[in-house]
Amino acid sequence: METGYLRELRQSFSSGRTRDAAWRKSQLRAILRLLDENENQIFQALQRDLGKHPIEVYRDEIGVVKKSVTYALSCIDKWMAPKKNQLPLLFFPSRAEVRPEPLGIILIFVSWNFPITLALDPLVGAISAGNTVVIKPSELSPETSAFLARTIPAYLDRKAIKVIEGGTDIAENLLQQKWDKIFFTGSARVARIVMAAAVTHLTPVTLELGGKCPAIVDSLSATLDLKVAAKRLAAGKWGACCGQACIAIDYILVEQKFSSALIELLKKSVKRFYGENVKNLKNLSTIVNKHHFNRLRNLMEDPAVAASIVYGGEVDEENMIIQPTILLDPPLDAEIMQEEIFGPLLPIITLDNIKDSIEFINSRPKPLALYAFTKDDAFKKQIVAETSSGSLTFNDTVIQFVCDDLPFGGVGLSGFGRYHGKYSFDAFSHEKAVLHRSFYLELEARHPPWNDFKLRFLRFAYMFDYWGLILLYMGLKR
Amino acid sequence: MDNDSKFDGESARVMMKELRETYSTGKTKSYEWRICQLNNLLKIAEFHEPEILQALHSDISKPEFESFVHEIWLIKTSCKLAIKELKRWMKPEKVGTTLVTFPSSAEIVAEPFGVVLIISAWNYPFLLSLDPVIGAIAAGNTVVLKPSEVSPATSSLLAKYIGEYMDSSAVKVVEGAIPETSVLLEQKWDKILYTGNSKVGRIVLAAAAKHLTPVVLELGGKSPIIVDSDIDLKIAARRIISGKWGCNNGQACISPDYIITTKDFAPKLVDSLKLQLLKFYGEEPLKSDDLSRVVNSNHFNRLIKLLDDDKVSGKIVHGGQRDIVNLKIAPAILLDVPEDSLIMNEEIFGPLLAIVTVDRLEESFNIINSRPKPLAAYLFTNNKKLKEKFVGDVSAGGLLINDTTLHLTVPTLPFGGVGESGMGGYHGKFSFDTFSHKKAVMYRSYLGDASERYPPYTTRKLRFLKAVMNGSFLDIFRAILGWP
Numbered sequence: 001m002e003t004g005y006l007r008e009l010r011q012s013f014s015s016g017r018t019r020d021a022a023w024r025k026s027q028l029r030a031i032l033r034l035l036d037e038n039e040n041q042i043f044q045a046l047q048r049d050l051g052k053h054p055i056e057v058y059r060d061e062i063g064v065v066k067k068s069v070t071y072a073l074s075c076i077d078k079w080m081a082p083k084k085n086q087l088p089l090l091f092f093p094s095r096a097e098v099r100p101e102p103l104g105i106i107l108i109f110v111s112w113n114f115p116i117t118l119a120l121d122p123l124v125g126a127i128s129a130g131n132t133v134v135i136k137p138s139e140l141s142p143e144t145s146a147f148l149a150r151t152i153p154a155y156l157d158r159k160a161i162k163v164i165e166g167g168t169d170i171a172e173n174l175l176q177q178k179w180d181k182i183f184f185t186g187s188a189r190v191a192r193i194v195m196a197a198a199v200t201h202l203t204p205v206t207l208e209l210g211g212k213c214p215a216i217v218d219s220l221s222a223t224l225d226l227k228v229a230a231k232r233l234a235a236g237k238w239g240a241c242c243g244q245a246c247i248a249i250d251y252i253l254v255e256q257k258f259s260s261a262l263i264e265l266l267k268k269s270v271k272r273f274y275g276e277n278v279k280n281l282k283n284l285s286t287i288v289n290k291h292h293f294n295r296l297r298n299l300m301e302d303p304a305v306a307a308s309i310v311y312g313g314e315v316d317e318e319n320m321i322i323q324p325t326i327l328l329d330p331p332l333d334a335e336i337m338q339e340e341i342f343g344p345l346l347p348i349i350t351l352d353n354i355k356d357s358i359e360f361i362n363s364r365p366k367p368l369a370l371y372a373f374t375k376d377d378a379f380k381k382q383i384v385a386e387t388s389s390g391s392l393t394f395n396d397t398v399i400q401f402v403c404d405d406l407p408f409g410g411v412g413l414s415g416f417g418r419y420h421g422k423y424s425f426d427a428f429s430h431e432k433a434v435l436h437r438s439f440y441l442e443l444e445a446r447h448p449p450w451n452d453f454k455l456r457f458l459r460f461a462y463m464f465d466y467w468g469l470i471l472l473y474m475g476l477k478r
Numbered sequence: 479m480d481n482d483s484k485f486d487g488e489s490a491r492v493m494m495k496e497l498r499e500t501y502s503t504g505k506t507k508s509y510e511w512r513i514c515q516l517n518n519l520l521k522i523a524e525f526h527e528p529e530i531l532q533a534l535h536s537d538i539s540k541p542e543f544e545s546f547v548h549e550i551w552l553i554k555t556s557c558k559l560a561i562k563e564l565k566r567w568m569k570p571e572k573v574g575t576t577l578v579t580f581p582s583s584a585e586i587v588a589e590p591f592g593v594v595l596i597i598s599a600w601n602y603p604f605l606l607s608l609d610p611v612i613g614a615i616a617a618g619n620t621v622v623l624k625p626s627e628v629s630p631a632t633s634s635l636l637a638k639y640i641g642e643y644m645d646s647s648a649v650k651v652v653e654g655a656i657p658e659t660s661v662l663l664e665q666k667w668d669k670i671l672y673t674g675n676s677k678v679g680r681i682v683l684a685a686a687a688k689h690l691t692p693v694v695l696e697l698g699g700k701s702p703i704i705v706d707s708d709i710d711l712k713i714a715a716r717r718i719i720s721g722k723w724g725c726n727n728g729q730a731c732i733s734p735d736y737i738i739t740t741k742d743f744a745p746k747l748v749d750s751l752k753l754q755l756l757k758f759y760g761e762e763p764l765k766s767d768d769l770s771r772v773v774n775s776n777h778f779n780r781l782i783k784l785l786d787d788d789k790v791s792g793k794i795v796h797g798g799q800r801d802i803v804n805l806k807i808a809p810a811i812l813l814d815v816p817e818d819s820l821i822m823n824e825e826i827f828g829p830l831l832a833i834v835t836v837d838r839l840e841e842s843f844n845i846i847n848s849r850p851k852p853l854a855a856y857l858f859t860n861n862k863k864l865k866e867k868f869v870g871d872v873s874a875g876g877l878l879i880n881d882t883t884l885h886l887t888v889p890t891l892p893f894g895g896v897g898e899s900g901m902g903g904y905h906g907k908f909s910f911d912t913f914s915h916k917k918a919v920m921y922r923s924y925l926g927d928a929s930e931r932y933p934p935y936t937t938r939k940l941r942f943l944k945a946v947m948n949g950s951f952l953d954i955f956r957a958i959l960g961w962p
Contacts, residue, residue: 195687273933283933433876450543
């Protein structure tokens with residue numbers, strides 16, 4: 001039996017108002033107002049949940065969603081319009097189009113690390129496509145969860161967009177209901193549970209997962225390039241939620257002879273960006289909770305791993321801070337090289353030849369993001385052709401996330417489905433094929449009873465051999 | 479299939495290992511390999527017409543004409559289209575970038591998933607096996623095809639010719655029934671495409687969930703036709719009959735399942751259908767060669783049960799004669815069936831056409847929308863408003879106005895379901911896309927590195943960041959200069 005909130009959402013959807021372009025635009029604008037009028041509250045919530053600096057919050061959360069809304073508002077009329085498709089002449093007179101329509105009721109599961117972006121960015125897509133939505137924020141980011149539960153009903157159509165807070169039991173209950181689509185951001189372990197639950201109602205899902213995102217660092221000769229690369233690598237590891245990001249660099253691959261130079265540059269960047277003493281670190285997010293703190297500390301406790309630490313390794317348990325840590329060649333079978341790190345520990349794996357990085361990466365599950373710092377065009381081409389990942393970025397990190405024309409999603413164990421820009425609209429739409437025919441020009445050859453003439457007719461027709469058809473009709477072709 | 483060479487867990491593991499090794503050599507990614515395989519697949523359809531016709535006749539007594547038109551030629555055109563367009567489909571798609579990532583360039587690169595599984599159905603056993611295979615190969619994957627055991631002649635024909643013509647280190651056929659399918663489903667696939675019913679669709683999806691494998695499910699449902707009175711009745715009737723009984727005798731996922739029309743118009747419609755049925759199939763349709771038989775006794779008994787349901791006795795206005803020996807049921811029309819009858823609560827998938835009558839045609843939308851979303855929905859009318867309401871309000875995989883089933887043959891339209899009728903789609907370029915991972919690739923340079931991205935974070939940096947993200951040049955200028 002359907003629960004109360006679902007009934008209300010179905011009624012809202014059947015009323016047709018969410019399909020209206022005006023409704024969709026008004027909801028999108030409301031999201032903009034929500035962000036503009038509550039900026040300080042958002043800064044505060046994220047400071048409390050994750051120790052995020054306001055610049056990180058603006059850059060990775062508020063700014064990203066605002067950009068998505070603005071883009072959607074400027075494109076939505078185009079996205080909603082039916083797309084006319086070409087037809088072979090044989091079908092004349094006919095008209096073919098693909099008409100996008102909303103799926104109905106969407107469930108969005110949000111992860112704790114980017115609790116605003118990962119709630120509102122999919123919401124932008126779901127609303128643009130004309131759906132009703134339930135957002136389930138993560139209980140591991142309780143301040144932001146409460147913020148969303150408070151503000152979304154205040155700014156948006158509360159009978160069409162709802163926030164349901166809670167932990168595992170609430171999530172399980174949600175998964176038993178009938179949804180028209182589930183959008184999940186999180187770990188592969190929970191993704192399996194979500195997808196298994198989706199089977200009952202044949203609910204399509206998008207899974208935005210993670211994985212170990214490698215960064216290949218080729219030898220760079222120009223000093224400026226090296227400096228910029230090091231900054232970007234550091235920012236790509238520690239700059240977004242202290243490594244607790246699905247597209248954060250997990251580990252680096254570099255040639256043996258170049259590794260010490262790279263490590264020195266990384267240390268410089270770390271000291272400049274964050275400071276040196278674990279009690280005095282700035283601009284760095286905290287670890288989200290005790291469970292992950294202990295998990296990360298345990299990764300370092302393996303003696304062989306501990307021995308490979310070349311920088312950092314200090315923790316401040318009271319304030320849930322782990323120092324940016326660099327490790328040189330920890331054992332490949334240690335847990336730190338088997339599981340997604342999702343924290344501020346950066347293993348650097350050395351290779352004899354940087355080209356070996358391709359095989360190294362291909363022998364592991366496909367990551368959500370792959371980074372490569374190189375100016376060697378042939379090597380770039382090789383990486384593009386021979387590796388597989390959700391995305392691939394050359395000479396920078398994380399920034400592909402803000403390019404609206406690039407699909408954002410995984411492959412293999414890093415997930416399936418995608419969003420951002422128009423892909424968000426598509427993710428929450430059914431692309432309905434529509435063919436309009438008329439009663440004129442009936443092709444008798446299609447109907448029984450069958451005979452040789454009809455067979456020959458269709459033979460030519462199927463090859464779009466119009467000349468052959470004409471001749472056949474004129475009795476000139478056998 | 480030889481009892482000694484059972485396809486079990488060990489066979490599956492060995493097979494998967496071989497396919498993964500083949501894939502990792504990179505050969506299936508090359509344009510040359512894909513074109514060569516597609517050409518070889520085309521040869522199967524071109525050089526073995528008589529055997530294919532015979533297999534289809536043996537499996538389901540499919541009329542030669544339907545076998546040519548709906549199976550062989552659809553495969554040929556699909557294959558030829560892929561061959562013609564493959565270079566274009568394989569080209570990376572350049573995309574624009576904005577101020578936020580300046581300077582940069584970006585593109586989307588299509589790459590194969592790896593090892594894909596295609597599970598086919600018995601009603602169009604040639605088409606529904608090879609059409610997805612065309613897409614999978616065009617996209618550069620290695621493929622395992624599992625044809626349906628309910629169409630054994632076509633299944634073994636496919637095993638034979640795919641073995642002969644295709645690269646057997648990359649394209650394989652596994653024949654068998656439930657045990658073999660279960661073994662296949664335990665493996666880790668990079669993508670699965672399943673055509674069939676929603677019960678087995680759920681089993682496939684559950685198996686896929688264990689490995690987080692993306693799936694395309696091409697299912698079915700009750701595809702309705704709304705018939706208005708403002709139509710060319712003769713043409714409409716002929717098109718309805720072709721779409722219903724001319725497609726495997728109603729055993730097609732997009733066969734019209736039931737009609738909704740007004741009480742006033744129903745008698746005229748029934749008369750026209752009867753007249754055209756006579757012209758198409760003669761006085762004794764059970765003897766007509768132009769009608770497929772019912773595929774097996776399971777389905778035959780299932781359909782008889784629908785006809786003999788108490789709730790519809792007395793509703794049969796045409797046909798329904800049965801030949802149990804040859805598994806044939808004459809085209810049957812049932813008028814005014816109650817909505818709670820058996821026939822209105824499961825996909826008919828056979829030669830029975832139910833007609834539901836309403837007072838006003840507008841009521842038909844509620845009837846359709848109160849049921850699971852079908853794979854196809856049809857409307858016959860000249861009324862523009864009705865057409866608009868239909869296209870706007872009815873949700874189905876695909877819609878067709880004033881005809882039936884034809885949209886399946888249009889390569890520029892995606893073919894797939896929604897809700898209970900499935901997820902994902904294919905045909906034409908959509909086949910290539912569905913078996914490809916579209917990888918986002920961004921190229922950045924070392925020039926123009928904005929220090930504002932990096933810590934230490936300051937208020938000035940925040941202002942700059944806001945300006946860039948909001949795309950305001952004036953604000954960027956002011957932020958750089960430190961102006962308020």
